[in-house]
Amino acid sequence: QVQLVESGGGLVQAGGSLRLSCAASGRTFSSYTMGWFRQAPGKEREFVATINRSGGTVYYADSVKGRFTISRDNAKNTVYLLMNSLKPEDTAVYYCAAGTSLLIATSESSYRYWGQGTQVTVSS
Secondary structure, three states: OOOEEEEOOEEEEOOOOEEEEEEEOOOOHHHOEEEEEEEOOOOOOEEEEEEOOOOOOEEEOOOOOOOEEEEEEOOOOEEEEEEOOOOHHHOEEEEEEEEOOOOOOOOHHHOOEEOOOEEEEEEO
16 A cells, blocks of 8 residues: 655745655555646646656646656655646646556546645746
8 A cells, every 4th residue: 555645835926836745655656657636626636747667758738748847756755746837727736646557647547546635826
């Protein structure tokens, strides 16, 4: 079993940056594909980014491509989401998730373990 704890959220002005972290428990972190999702008020949770087990393959939602960067440090059991050029529409609760898919995984059903989320608020 994997426990995930997100951190790094907060309030930032439009155009600013934040780096989210997701720390995982357990010794098998490197065996999981990791993803970031977000849920804005009144909307369904949506895919943001994913990274494979080695960190060599990443994939992004079109809405964040070129602005967000996902990375991982398997020695630290941590996955990161660097968010640049933030927009008010990026305001949401951001969740990290762990799954065992060997392919690019953009659907929630591909992820078995979820963190409790961290709030990101971007002011205009």
